[in-house]
Amino acid sequence: MEYDVIVVGGGPSGATAAEDLAKAGHSVAMLDRAGRIKPCGGAIPPRLIADFDIPDEQIVAKIQTARMISPTQRHVDIPIENGFVGMVDREHFDEFLRTRAQEAGAHRYSGSFQGIERHGDTKSVVFRDGVSGNVQKMDCKLIIGADGARSNVARLEVPGGDTIPYVIAYHEIIEAPAQTETYDPKRCDVIYDGAISPDFYGWIFPHGGQASIGMGSMIKSVDVKEATAALRRTAGLSECKTIRKEGAPIPLKPLDRWDNGKDVVLAGDAAGVVAPSSGEGIYYAMVGGRVAATAAASCLATGRAKDLQMARKLFMREHKQVFRVLGAMQNAYYKSDMRRERFVSLCHDVDVQRLTFEAYMNKKLVKARPLAHLKIGIKNLAHLTGLVSELRT
Structure with a gap:
């Protein structure tokens, strides 16, 4: 045939x-x-669910909050308004x-x-x-x-x-506990910390009764397993049963x-x-x-x-334009812990939060708020140039 x-x-x-x-x-x-x-962290946006007719039984969790964590362990919780991040296994x-x-x-x-x-x-x-x-x-x-x-x-x-070019990604799937002080089954944690990944980030993503904990890096000398173990220790998840461990390249x-x-x-x-x-x-x-x-x-x-x-x-x-903007953001903020701190500070801005998740859920840049875009651009420049001297706590 x-x-x-x-x-x-x-x-x-x-x-x-x-x-x-x-x-x-x-x-x-x-x-x-x-x-x-x-x-894979397993996150999918509502647009994917609609465009590709994904049944609800494939969605193992619906995330309502994203937590951005800086190198000094400051964090900002971003509520996902008018939608959710779907998680799949x-x-x-x-x-x-x-x-x-x-x-x-x-x-x-x-x-x-x-x-x-x-x-x-x-x-x-x-x-x-x-x-x-x-x-x-x-x-x-x-x-x-x-x-x-x-x-x-x-x-x-x-x-x-x-x-x-590619990043080597590694994660461990664990049996997730009930909600604790450091783990929330309805929250995705994204860790911007050079001690975990000097050029990418770490993550803790709930999958219903399980969770994905991992990180990625282009730098071959980075011990991805030790970095993931450090994530588990910080989140109080070291004692949770490990179901499987996986690693693979992610193109850039x-x-x-x-x-x-x-x-x-x-x-x-x-x-x-x-x-x-x-x-x-x-x-x-x-x-x-x-x-x-x-x-x-x-x-x-x-x-x-x-x-x-x-x-x-x-x-x-x-x-193309979404990829261009995200690439510029990675080049600007992933180069040092100082810039990662400033990036997490920028995430406190309500306009940044709303436009980020509107773009994520709909998979297109939001153009309906020109004043918000202008304000974000000014703040972005201020953070990158160091004009913003105080980091929010």
Whole structure:
């Protein structure tokens, strides 16, 4: 059998692409390594829930407050007005998405991608079967590479795919206690502390009866396990039972090109679509899967390989400016503990709080309040230049 599209990777991006293509009537194979769970805080915005029809039973917690914690342990609690941050457990959420793609008509295979062979107009994805261990081949017309931050598809097929920068993220899933002085099952804690991560942040995210505690860093000398242990000690969670431990790379910048000009297009982490500053990836991965499916469907209909460029164009048309603003914020505030202190001070501002979470929930910059934006810009400049001498407590 020759498939119209083979999707390599069955995370949120690959599963979304496979489902969309199958629903559109295309023959689709989805290849994924069994048993893989990506380390992830698990936060998703209301827009994702609406756009991708996520049932309420997949939401293991609805977060009402975000706590920003500075290097000196000062904190500011930001209420999430007119909405919430949904939390999912990637162990179950990803499998739900894969199952839904399969129910839509995608054929599901367990195995690891080995390469692509081309003979004339015939393309074959070579993979090692996850059950037998034998090397097998599947023929197709197009390939979507959705196989993560260190994507083998990207490395072999797309310019720049072998050099994408990334953060190493690590977390531990624990059995969460009831509410304590330092832990709230309805609050996400984000820790901006160079002792935990000198270039990113740490987190404590509730998942109902469980919690994700972790951090990330680009610096290879950072001991991610010890940093996570320190987080657990500070939060009084050291004695909680550890359910599992996971680590993986998170890309820092979208690739300049997502296709090879012939028959491959990338999606999700493989294309580098994780939000700067926040590291948020699930929503952008699923959008990446959707635009990759749109581009692939167009290419199949017209026979024009250049239609594969549509994936990146559609994504950037809506999200480029958000990525630019978040990237500037990361570059400005993650460089030192002094700047992290100032960033947490800036978070006290009510306009910052409201605009931040409006943008998060709706996935677009809020333009309806020009005076608020101007005030934030002035305060931002004051904090960065040191004109603000007193840090709020």
